[in-house]
Amino acid sequence: MIIEVNDNIIKKLTPTERDVVNYINSNLNKLSNMSIVDVAEESFTSPATVSRTIKKCGFEGFSELRYKISAKEEYNHDSKKVNEILGKSLIEVTKTIENISITNVLNIVKTIKESKRIYILARGLTELVAQEFNLKMQLLGYNTFLIVDPNIMMNICKTIEKEDLVIAFSLRAETKEIIESVKSAKKSGAKVVTCCCVRKSILEEYSDITIIGYKQSRTSIKEFEVTSRLPLFIISRAIIDYLII
Structure with a gap:
């Protein structure tokens, strides 16, 4: 489980957003290879809904979520490396904007x-x-x-x-x-x-x-x-x- 859902988060989520959380937590082995559009299609929602859900759960965006999953996982070495590369860009963008x-x-x-x-x-x-x-x-x-x-x-x-x-x-x-x-x-x-x-x-x-x-x-x-x-x-x-x- 990558998204820890407590009572405070559940109160913020709509039923559709809860479905997105359930899908993410149930498909961690696939998520590092998926785009936000893929997740939206698989969970029968929209990219905007997926993005909103992830932010309500405390992540900056889908890129951060996917990067953290790849950092934990042991499923696919190549996927982990690609996500590490994408993570470098995420850090550069985020820290530059902060600066x-x-x-x-x-x-x-x-x-x-x-x-x-x-x-x-x-x-x-x-x-x-x-x-x-x-x-x-x-x-x-x-x-x-x-x-x-x-x-x-x-x-x-x-x-x-x-x-x-x-x-x-x-x-x-x-x-x-x-x-x-x-x-x-x-x-x-x-x-x-x-x-x-x-x-x-x-x-x-x-x-x-x-x-x-x-x-x-x-x-x-x-x-x-x-x-x-x-x-x-x-x-x-x-x-x-x-x-x-």
Whole structure:
């Protein structure tokens, strides 16, 4: 039994939601391989009902429930490993959202709207995050420039104006060219925003606003710097979605 049902929880559940709980507790050996849609179909309910039931029982969502089942079970080694992988993403998403300061998001949006030009800096795999962010900003009508070439970014930031804004995306916040560029921009009087996954970095020292995501310590491909950029995508989305609103 993965869901312990006490009197307080039973009072919150409808008869249909109790059926969902009974199904989950009776099918633990299958659940780690199932999606929320599968559970809804098997219990003759809907994904919304399954999600609501799980949350009433104290879980953040179906992903957390499935992850906890896989951590306990001994039925299927492969299923357990896949759920551990999915669990890493769940942790990254959850902790990044917890880290994001609402005040900082609001201040970034305000700064973006007040800026004449917006320069977006990124290097390596983080360029993929910056490319998407830049495209969406341009679709919203903002005057943005994506710069990934180290020499260009360092030269442009030396001639930047006070009405401009620099947004730096950097996972580890230690890329030399981005640090030098941000220093130059700050010296010119421009505003600087940093989106990274490291606290108390050099980049943060030179930034007006910093948003910090959560980075996993373990890397799947250890020979290369291919750590997940999911936290940066989440930060990027938070900014873009609020700009749209």
